[in-house]
Each structure stands twice: as structure tokens, then as C-alpha cells.
Amino acid sequence: MSEKESKAKKISTESYKGVRDFYPAEMAVQNHIFNTWKQVVERFGYQEYNASVLEPAELYRAKSGEELVNEQTYTFTDRGDREVTLRPEMTPTVARMVAGKKRELSFPLRWYSIPNLFRYEQPQRGRLREHWQLNVDLFGAKSLQAEVEVISLAVEILRAFGLKDQQFAVRINNRKIVNFVMNEVLELSEDKAHALAKLIDRKAKMPASEFAEKVEALVGLKSDLFKELINSQNFENFISILPVPMRTYEGIVETKSVIENLEKLGITNVIFDQTLMRGFDYYTGTIFEIFDTNPDNRRSVFGGGRYDDLLAIFGQEKVPAVGFGAGDVVMKDLLETYGLLPAETSKTRLYIAIADDGATAFAQDLAQSLREAEVSVSLDYSGKKIGDQVKYADKNKIPFVTVIGADEVKSGKFKIKNMATGEEKVAIEKEIVEIVK
């Protein structure tokens, strides 16, 4: 670019399409979400891991197919002719990590991470090109207690944010039930089963008549049975529709057990939802999502399930695994809806206004010794009027202010002003720490 051009063309201050800037206000919200996630997850004994955003493209090709990699990921060739992808999800990465050190790790593993993920698609509300997602996985536990633990952990997270149990619901289904109904009950071919799963996923997006027509075309003779199953309102009812020998089938028994065990833990907002599909690839057993019960927000907040076969793509023995993901964007929208985001505050506890230049060195010394006592302090070098300096502290939500001038330098006594109440306390240096805490 010539000098003339560079002068004429201004660089835009907008961020790249579909990604966000986190100014301090947004960063505070992000931190609140991440910290709450971490706190609860660590309370359950999960350990944090991470990896690079860059992965070899083949990691996703193996599992997800060419189309997905080419059209919905950021994939490019590096200078060494390697195909690289910006990770669009964390599960293949964690599976790769576990498979890579399978013999060194002692199972069960309780692992979590909060990675940023990228997908190349048209941005819209609640769906951007970069987002962060809490990933929680429990590897090496066959027992159904694994899904019980993971689901109860997810519920605890929502409670920790201040949500009431009636504001959200856990929807649960089981891949085995889905496959069983498709293959054994309806006797569908693999292609038709796949098409039907997609159709069920989109049920809410079409008129009932259209749905019925499409079901008819796919399922044929057994459409009436299918409709009865899909419309049943609860688990008991669903089971009662099945032929008697099928009622004790594995998937049914598992789901019953998970729901009962969650109830024992005081989690009663669990609904069996036979229409819950969750993609269509690596899940092998229980699948679940947590929804906001407010109909305005139909996006799921958490989603996950059991995937016992995933490590096979690395040529390893299978390792039973249960996990879920939770996106930061949906989480934020949810907390906003219910007014659960914390009020803005500053981490700075004390603001030192300087009344005259001669007091600057003294004020710096004071700040330094307060910092040694782990008090967060900042100083005002603007030379502005005291009123303006106090106003700055107010606008930046700093809770305490003191003014340093000739008087304070001489006396060593400070007036510590509480900005919320307007009240001032006179203190010597040692007492400041207590007041400001």
C-alpha cells in the first residue's frame, strides 16, 4: 500500500465478523460465568485441561466427514502444507488427549475445560463464529452413576448462578431407545431411520399436518404407532404404548434408573423427551439437554450424553465416557433474562486523589505499602480539581477515596471516604487496610 493510500484508508474499529470484543464490562460478565462454572465443577473433583485452538484437519474428517470440515470450519493450509483446522468443538481434542496417554492415566478421569471454539457460519443471535464452551467429561465409568453425576453437576451450576429449579428442566432420552424404536419397533432401514431422526428434530418448525405427511411417507404402515409414541406425554405412558416384551429393554431400564437416581438427589425437574435427538453421531446411551422453561428462550443451555465408542477412531480400546457442553452466549442470555448478572463493581478498593503536586511522592509511597498489604489501589495524576478526581472514582465504581495533600503529608492521618454512604473515617496508614476491606 502506498503512503497516499494508507493515509486515505482508515482501518475499521469493528471486530472481525462473528467474533466479540470484550471491553472491561463484558469481560467482567465473562469472568463471572467462567468463575461460577469452575467453582462448581472443581467442587465435584474435576481437573482443568486445555489444548491449542489448532488441530490437524483429519481429526474432524475422521468423525464428521468432508462436508463439515470444508464448509463449517476454519480450515487452511499452513506454510508446511499441513491442513489445519481451528477447533470447532472440544470432544475430539479431549478424546485425542485421553487416547494418547491412555496407559499413563488412571481412570476414572474427571476433566473439564473452557475452550474457545470456531465455526464458519452465518452469525445470528446466540450463534457466533467464536464462542466459549464449558466442557465437562467423565471417562472410564460404565456405571449409570456417571450420567447421574454429570447431570446433577449441570443442575448445580444453574443453581449456583441463582436459578430456581422451576426456571429450567432437564430433558432426557437414550440413544438405545431411539435406535431400538427405529430398528425393532418400526423396522426401518438405516437411511430411513436417519431421515426420521432429522424429521423429529425439526418437528417444531413445521405445521402438524406437514409433519404427519412426512412421517407417513417414511414410516408407512406403522405410522400410527409412531405417532402415538411421539405424542406420549410422559415416560410411563411411552412405555405402556410399547409391546410388553419391549418394556424391559436396556435403554428403557437405563433411563428409568437415571431419572430415579436424580430424584433421590433432589433433582425432580427431569422430563423424558422422546423427541430429543442431539445430532446423530457419537452418542451411544443417555442423551440430555437442559432448557429454560421460559418459552421465549428455546435454545438449550446444556447438552450432552454418553459416548462409549469415541476412542476407537484412534485405534484404541473403547473407554466409556459421559460429558456435556455449555455455551457462554446462551448462558449469558439466560442470566440476563432472569436478571442474575451481578452489578458492576471495580476490583480497585481505594482511589487516591492528589490535591497538589508536592504530595505525589508521598501518595505513591502510601499506595505502595497498601499494595504490599494486598489492597488494590490506584492514583490520580491528572492534576484536576478534587471534585473531578472523586467523580472519576464514582464513575469507575471504586468504593473508597482518600485525598492526599499538604495536610495529610504533615499529619499522617487520612480521611477515607466511603463512596456508597458518603461517610468519612479518619485513619492512620495501618488502619486503612481494615476500613477498605
Place this chain on the structure above:
RNA sequence: GUGGCUAUAGUUUAGUGGUAAAACUCCGGUUUGUGGAACCGGUAUCGAGAGUCCGAUUCUCUCUAGCCACCCCA
């Protein structure tokens, strides 16, 4: 990737084929050691580029971005 709608100060919004108005915010000032007030002043090449026109922020086209829907949802 496809389609629809939108784009005016930091923000939210007026408005017009003859270079723009308000509210709030921000910055500066009116009160020389104490904030949230009042008053005064400042801040917009009207998203970018091209075209039509004597003249475009206003009309047309292209691009970019946002929103919505489709697709997809790991």
C-alpha cells in the same frame, strides 16, 4: 452458502435531492480539598466505494457489517 430487513454523533433515535436535529453519555469550562446537580461550549467527511444529477446523507448498484429466517447445529 441462500433469501428478507437494516446502517445518521459514543448510545438511542429525528430528518431532508441543496452538506443535518434531539436526548443521554463523553471531553472542556463556570465554583482553587471532596462525587452523583445546574448552566455554557465541543464532538457526525449521515457504514465503505461507484453511478445518476447542476448538486446525494436522501435515488440506483456493488461491497461490508448487524438482525431475522433457511441450511446446519459438532
